[in-house]
Amino acid sequence: MNATHRPLRVIQWSTGNAGKNALRGILSHPDLELVGIHAHSADKIGKDAAELCDWPEATGIIATDDADALLASGADCVCYTAQGETRMREVIDEMCRILASGINVVNTSIVSLVYPPAASPRMIARLTEACNDGGSSFFTSGFDPGWSGDVIPLALAQCSERVDSIRISELMDYSTYEDPGFTGVYFGYGRPLDYAAPLLQPGVLKGGWGGMIHLLADALGMELDEIREEHERLPAPETFETAMGTIEAGTCAGVRFEVQGIVNGKSALVAAHVNRLRDDIGPDWDRLSAGKKSGYKIEISGSPSFRCEIEPVGEDGDHNSAGILGTAMRVVNAIPVVCDSDPGVLSILDLPMFTAKTS
Numbered sequence: 001m002n003a004t005h006r007p008l009r010v011i012q013w014s015t016g017n018a019g020k021n022a023l024r025g026i027l028s029h030p031d032l033e034l035v036g037i038h039a040h041s042a043d044k045i046g047k048d049a050a051e052l053c054d055w056p057e058a059t060g061i062i063a064t065d066d067a068d069a070l071l072a073s074g075a076d077c078v079c080y081t082a083q084g085e086t087r088m089r090e091v092i093d094e095m096c097r098i099l100a101s102g103i104n105v106v107n108t109s110i111v112s113l114v115y116p117p118a119a120s121p122r123m124i125a126r127l128t129e130a131c132n133d134g135g136s137s138f139f140t141s142g143f144d145p146g147w148s149g150d151v152i153p154l155a156l157a158q159c160s161e162r163v164d165s166i167r168i169s170e171l172m173d174y175s176t177y178e179d180p181g182f183t184g185v186y187f188g189y190g191r192p193l194d195y196a197a198p199l200l201q202p203g204v205l206k207g208g209w210g211g212m213i214h215l216l217a218d219a220l221g222m223e224l225d226e227i228r229e230e231h232e233r234l235p236a237p238e239t240f241e242t243a244m245g246t247i248e249a250g251t252c253a254g255v256r257f258e259v260q261g262i263v264n265g266k267s268a269l270v271a272a273h274v275n276r277l278r279d280d281i282g283p284d285w286d287r288l289s290a291g292k293k294s295g296y297k298i299e300i301s302g303s304p305s306f307r308c309e310i311e312p313v314g315e316d317g318d319h320n321s322a323g324i325l326g327t328a329m330r331v332v333n334a335i336p337v338v339c340d341s342d343p344g345v346l347s348i349l350d351l352p353m354f355t356a357k358t359s
Contacts, residue, residue: 007033008339009075011103013094014082015039015052015063017179018108018142021328022079023053030359031336036070039063040082071097077104077335081328083182084109085208086198092123095138099130104137104339106331112207113140114150116345118214127345137341139334141348143327144170148296148310149212149271150348154219156298156306163220163302168212169272171287172294173279177320178243187255189277190247193233197252205229205259209271213261219349222263231257234282242277254281294319329356 010032012023026034027049037052039045044052049059064070078098084091084107091109098105112119113127127138141147149168157163177183184190188197198204210227217224236253239246247253254276261269274285279293288295288309295311312322337354338346 007031008077008335009033009035010335011036011070011075011078013038013078013080015044017324018328019081020053021325022081022332023049024055025329025332027055030357034061035075036073037061037063038070039065071101075103076339079331080105080107080109082109092126096126096130099136099138100133102134102136106139106334106338108142108327108331111142111145112211114145115211115215115347118211124345131343131345135343137338137343137346139338139346141330143323145209145212147330150215153298156300156308161303163300165268165301166216167270167299169286169297171274171297174244174275175242175277176318180245184244188252189244190251193235193252200231205257209259212271213259213269216269217261225262228260228262244277247277253277256285
């Protein structure tokens, strides 16, 4: 871990869907010590970490909005999970401030940063300057974009003589995903089919999932001609209730999209999503094998070809809770290797293998 083998001191920044899972993950990780919590919401400030993440006993670590005090705490790393796509400038400013103070950052907030060489040059320049000023490291990941589209397909490709194409598909029922305020709005669920869903505006899909495509292309030595995006929405046949809210008949109940990396004129690297709010939405859309409700499918065509299906299941039996937890734990488990890395803006290709640790 580090030279003295002491636990790494970690601040959790935000306690929303991913953040509360990250908070529990930090508390349970034998190589990490929670030393602070940053909260934006007034109703969370002053609460113990245990209350914010259903931990069984008080920790003595109290949520605050005093960033100065947190940055002066001598922490090794900030686990930053605040929602970033709708307030990107503010989030970048905040993360640069943390990095320049000498504290490493792992984050799930801005998915376009999963592969820095493909991200906004201006954004990377700012983050790199902050890393240089503070001698710190910065890493971005999640479940998708992230884990499902980097180490899993690349691990399969380790056994390939030739890779012609890779397709990564999230095939997920979002009906139990309680996030109407962001995901619901962003995807356009429960809204008219002509609603200008932010996710589906030109260039947004490419900005979010294009990094995964570039990462795979560079790792495999493929040269991209271009990246294309396409999407389709389907209506609800009647009104029904979900954790995303009430879905009125005729409003959006299913979203399918693809981000396609074109190589030699053909779609060679694809990040696809099929997200329904009910199982009967989009009967012709792709799905997992019989008996599997939701998960990820990775298909490699080449010599040999591989097909891998992954069904995430949380302790409560739900796939969406598993996905949120997996998003959080991807970055929590990365903290020791990120803290051991040279300063700079990192991708998964810059890090050694890491995994969960249990005491």
